[in-house]
Amino acid sequence: MADARIAVLGAGPAGAAVAIGLARLGYEVCVISEWRRFAAVEGVSQRVLEGLRHAGLTRALASAAPPSPRRVQWNGDGQSANQECLLDRPSFDAALREDLRAAGVELVEARVRSVGSDAAGHLLHLDPGETRRADFLVEARGRQAPLAAGRLRGPETLSLLNQWREAPGAPASAVQSLPDGWAWMARLADGRCYWQITLDVASAGLPAKERLPAWCAERRRQSALVSELFGATALQPAELHARSSTAILFQEASGANWLRVGDAAMAVDPLSGNGIFQSLSSALQAPAVINTLLRHPERAQLARRFHQSRVEQLFLRFARTGRDFYALEQRWADQPFWRKRSAWPDAEPLHAAADFGQVRVERLPVIRDGLIDEADVVVSADQPLGIWHLQGIELAPLVRALQGGAGLEEVLRGMAPEHRRMLRGWLAAQGYP
Structure with a gap:
């Protein structure tokens, strides 16, 4: 079903990244979006810019201002050594549309009035009266996307x-x-x-x-x-x-012929400063998930599990980052705002202590050649989704050999010096003695 018609609702960074990724896979893609209703600006880090570059959003990347000073006053302390790049959202949104057009993606400027969906596809009703049909639907309208049952909400x-x-x-x-x-x-x-x-x-x-x-x-x-x-x-x-700006996680972010990405799948607390980064993170994996659902429906459960697990883990990571930053403010720890957020979503540490004895090999979903497949990956407390390879070197055989009694020098024999250094560093980070 490689000729499926795919509609992406929303032309923000998540919707644009998914649409361009699908176009590269040969799909016919239409992005439907209305313009943002208010002007805004966002501060982003260097890794957001790297995410834009990786997604092929070069014009959006160019719209970012050079790094500028960022003051932080938190818990009575002041810092001025930080920097961030300011994104003017109207200019950024216009650049995203330019990226879509340059990639050959059809862009429809319209408000989606309603969506009718069934197993056969989706009927989209647009203002001022146009209708569109799609075989597959990507919900990328951010926090404006219709709510659904089964969601976890943080403090309002x-x-x-x-x-x-x-x-x-x-x-x-x-x-x-x-x-x-x-x-x-x-x-x-x-x-x-x-x-x-x-x-x-x-x-x-x-x-x-x-x-x-x-x-x-x-x-x-x-x-x-x-x-x-x-x-x-x-x-x-x-x-x-x-x-x-309530943090929300949708506990069902996909179906047989639809997928939620970006803030429509999980919206994080703005304190993390990673809204665009998390949107891109969930969007960059989406083309492979959709490609699998359409080309290999027998792997549908695997593909949907891959998407959901990564959305959930990304959400928890950002939620715990925000929790720990809220907990740093001690002057008003007993006030409702700070009390609620310094204890949510849980008491689990952001990073688990390294323990090579707890490292194991499991067979889990991965992205291989533009599709979701299974592979042996290395799972640790800090990497519950597993790591498949580092710079092309599969890690599961290495870990199995070490756990089977082989010495480190024996396992690394024959590898290039730079790979030996990389793997030694990775093993040390996992608590290998």
Whole structure:
């Protein structure tokens, strides 16, 4: 079924990465998306830029600003050595569309009014009245995607985004912890300014909607960091957009003819600063999953298990990263915002202690030649999904040999020096004596 018509709903980084990956596999792909309804800016790390490059989103990558200073004030401590690259989302979203067109992917600018699905396919109803049919559907509309049963939610969280314009100047950003939440702020070179406060829904005690801009302005007046980063305009009420930033994991992220990716599969707390990275992480594996579901339906269970397990593990990793960062703020540890988030999602460590005695070999799903297949992989407490190979060298035979009593020099004999060094380092990281 290599000629299947695939519809991707959403032209963000996840939807674009999936669509380009599927086009490379020879599928006919249509991306359906409306434009973002509000302007925004995001701070991203170098690994996000590497993810964009790996996904073939070269124009989106080029839209990122050069690294700029990032101030951090957390638990009473201040740091200014950090950097991040600021992404102007309107420019970034436009560049993603350019990447899609350059890859030969059809792009439809429309709002999806409803979707009718059954085993035979999907009927998409678009505004202002057009209909489209698809054999396979990729849900990539982020947090705007329709909710479904079977989802894990973190503490209910709300973010209030304010924006205004000042005179052009040097770009910069900052993050600041507050008694009832935290604020992220950024100034672009052209003078556009953004300030977002993230709060606990149950305990925020917010005023009526019409009073929110003034309430946010008062919060900015209380911040010395705001005064350092912005001018006097920052102390006045500004344009405001409210959005949910609750962490959500969908516990069924696929079906026989559909798949959720990016924030539509799992949406992480914005504190992690890895929203685009996690979107790309789940999207980059999706073409192989979809290719398997369409070409090898006998492997459907394997492909869906591969996708779900990686979505869940990625979600837990980011959730635990956020939990540990929240726990660093001790000044208001007894306040509802901090108390809830410093203990969620669980008490499991972000990284398990290395113990070679617990390392084992299992047969698990992997990506091989654009399809989901099975292989012997090495599983550890810190890598529950397993590691298949390092730079082309399969690890399962090496671990089996060592666990069977072979010496390390015997196992590594005949390998190139750079491979020997790499494998020694990897084994040491697993607790090998």
